[in-house]
Amino acid sequence: MAIAGQGVIMSKLSEKFAAGKKALAERQSAEAKDSTSPPSSFARAAGPLHGSVSTMKIDLLKAEIDALKAAKPVMKIHPSEIKASAWVNRHQDSFEVPEFAAFKAEIESAAGNIQPIKVRPLKSADTSGGAKYEIVFGHRRHRACLELGIEVNVIVDDIDEKTMFVEMDRENRERADLRPFEQGLMYARALDSGLFSSLRKLSEEIGADPTNISKAVSLARLPEPILDSFESRLDIQYRWASDLKAALEKEPELILARAADIKKQRSSGNHLSSQSAFNLLVGKVSSSSKPVARKVTVGKRVLTITERDKMITYEFDTLGREKLSKIEKFIASVMAE
Template sequence: MNRVTDFTGELEKVERDLSEANRKLALHEGARPTRRLPPESIKASKFANRIERSFEGPSFEAFKQEIANAGGNVQPIKVRQVAPGSYEVVFGHRRHRACLELGLQVLAMIQEDMSDKDLFEEMSRENEQRKDLSAYELAMHYRRGIDLKLYRNWSEIAAVLGKTKSLMSRYSALAELPDAVVDAFRSPSDIQPKWAEKLRQVIEADSAAVISAAKAVKGKPLPPKGVFEALINRPAQEFTRVNFSFGTWNETSTKATIDINKANLSPEKLESLRAYLAALQSDSSPG
């Protein structure tokens, strides 16, 4: 009888231990195993939403110091395997770069099979939660998805990621900013998304004047809004548009163009205009 009691007690203990083990296992359900990888075996993604300036300056140096003090990244990055012993970052580019520069192995979750689209969309959703990622970096990330033929246009990206078309229009305008305009700001993160459409408008009106202004303010101790205002506040006379019944006269400080609707001019008047322009050319020729 005692043996039966002892056996029953042992069985109950095994069942309790098994139940506890199952409970702990459930806490990690869906989690991917992590491994320490040599940083040299991991390459940045072709869809990376970090620009080179994200890996410079006091903020990144402080970030590196935190990782150095911890002996490596505590929060794992995610990578996909592209070949035996070779990986590509899905998310965690700053953590990877910090470990690479420090010579520390990288704690990483490994996805063995992942398409470009899956990688792009997971990177997008994960990084949107990060406060240190600028609107400009997100805009350039989305544009890479179009440039590399993952998506046909900005509207398709908006639909896939659940973004409004008006928000994606701002990102589109940010992604199209000339380098000189971006460099006028101390950091791309200083460029507010709400400024994007206005910047696009003034660049379309007179890109040469805006780029000239950008070069003039670069390096000056102006707040971001001060840089923005210097770029958009062009004198009114620098761009003039006059509408005629047959077309439009467009004039900036450096050039004038005429857009003519041929249907509104008779062949005789068109020929007279050609003759007049030819005469102007002859008058302006040297010698």
């Protein structure tokens, strides 16, 4: 572990500050000696002489030094000594997309992460795995440095659990690169663990819109088969939350059957975008879409159900007139509900 060049900066500022004080003292002494002499007709207006340091500049230098002293130093730590937060909000897919590969290349070309990550020291009981620190924010930067095998620039701050969560959330929302599902997963974990007693309390602590928090949490709590319907969980949008929730509450078995069919289509090589999967799940299939069919096998008979736009077609082998009559009556009774 090594401290980066902040000490050098402080030393140079301190030297400038000392030189400024000395120059100002010399100027004030000279002015005191000349105070009994009549002013020259060519005397300058009141103000600092050219090349000297004014009181204002000294005050600014002093403020800069005080700010650096108050700030936490930037240190270099091997990423293997740092573990992910318990509230880690990065889904594995985040590290397998081209954007992350480009992000890692930028860090490599800069010989490290320019913007430090923030960590907190682990208690002795938590260091059994060899880690000494836990990430407050900066999981992507940490992962990039870990994969590159280089030290990561960090700021160490000993903060409590709730402060850690609030800082992580604020930093993520300011960076605007966290997906709704990842955000929802983080909020759901915080609520389930009791870190916040309610969604309202969570909203107040982090200063976020409770409606957006509710949507994010509902996305994170979707059943696994529904989540697996999408190409990536990172594709799921806030605006889909209400429709998915309503569809599941109204016809859970139908939605789960659609999810299973989407999975079968993908496994058979039929490419479906996440948007198409959403449309199929909630029944918003556009006229330009291909018909979506699923099969139900009963003994030796096969029922094929095809959906397109707002139409559903049922196809099956020829049945006797009596059975067809029963099916017609059943469909009529369902339509009359």
